[in-house]
Amino acid sequence: MALEGGPAIVDTLSASPTRRPDRGASASGWLQVWRERWRDWRNRMVADPAFQRRAAAFGPTRRFVRRDAAALFDLMAGFVYSQVLLSCVRLRLFERLADGPCPVPRLVQATGLDEDALRRLLAAAVAVQLLDWRQGDRVALGRLGAPLPAQPGLLAMVEHHATLYADLADPLALLRRDRPAAMAAYWPYADHGAATAQLAATDVAAYSELMTASQALVTQEVLAAYDLRAHRVLLDVGGGEGAFLVAAAQTAPQLSVRLFDLPAVAQRAQARFDAAGLQGRSRTHGGDFFNDPLPTGADVVSLVRVAFDHPDHRVLQLLRNVRRALPPGGCLLLAEPMAGERGAEAMGDAYFGLYLLAMGRGRPRTADELSALMREAGFTDVRRVRTRMPLQTGLLVAR
């Protein structure tokens, strides 16, 4: 069965194909040839069960066998671990333990789960380091659970992932796009229909709240990496409810802020600016950032978690629109999680690659791919600014 509107989705996705050169492809030709030969030879060895047995028995190679076996096991079990995390979030265990260790019987009472089931979950959560045992039949936050109570955005993200897990229950159906994905309904603007700008308050509420809750993860990285104090007016395009602009205005007191988003979202941002006491320093504009002119007057424009929602030709259209709104020498900040980040490779092409497939539009891009699109749209001096947590966002700055 073809998904309603399927052909349009197929066209948009194939208009933006993911082609990842090997990370070593920048190496000179002969080096790359040898690197590939070495990998092919290694793979032939590793594929041989007799070699696997010998390598596991031999002291110096045993740790590599154990490491790769554990990595493969985690790939297989990852979904199970994510359900442990989701269960803890739904039972509000992280909030309940935020003030310190708690006796298990009290958690039985608080969660309403039967004791056996709760103990099974607690043991699982301890095993993946979300929780930790304490003497006297008590449980506490573990190393990986400890940051969570202070990050409501992360807790909201975990809950939101139930939608993605449902879409991934049949991953080949998702890849073949022969069944509607629930994630597509969650992000109604991804449809790109003529009616995008007419989305109602009820259509945008859920995703706008999630983006606001999780914005702090991105904001703190961008503001730590880029000093906005040299600018006068910042326009955040696709700025959601304005959480990034509120934080920017707090770090740069001279800055006026403008937000452009769909009308129903811009309305939500206006309420947030008013609540933050930014009436005199803020303006919101509702419209379609592909087809409507963007407001002029800003010397810096930001696109935060916007480009990866869209195929290349649309990103180009948006970047050209941004360029038209900037004065000569004006500055563009593009911040979003990027593909191919060293140490966070899985986040880009594996996580966001499939997330955006479920959403029905867009793709993760490397910093080089985004830079190329920015240059094609007429931006110059495109440079990469390192962020402390590439897992949360990368940052490109251009003139």
Ligand SMILES: CC(C)=CCC/C(C)=C/CC/C(C)=C/C=C/C(C)=C/C=C/C=C(C)/C=C/C=C(C)/C=C/C=C(C)/C=C/CC(C)(C)O
């Ligand atoms: C104190 C002593 C002695 C030692 C301590 C040693 C030490 C320093 C340990 C480090 C402890 C520490 C400070 C840990 C901090 C951990 C942090 C900050 C973890 C942060 C994790 C962030 C995560 C997991 C972020 C996840 C983000 C996600 C899943 C974002 C998803 C975004 C989506 C789906 C966006 C959608 C938008 C769309 C549609 C694509 O446009």
Ligand SMILES: C[S@@+](CC[C@H](N)C(=O)[O-])C[C@H]1O[C@@H](n2cnc3c(N)ncnc32)[C@H](O)[C@@H]1O
């Ligand atoms: C993934 S959200 C990011 C929001 C915010 N920048 C953040 O990081 O939290 C993408 C934003 O782009 C807006 N958007 C999508 N398509 C749009 C369009 N055609 N015109 C204007 N805004 C649009 C959405 O309403 C949404 O607020």
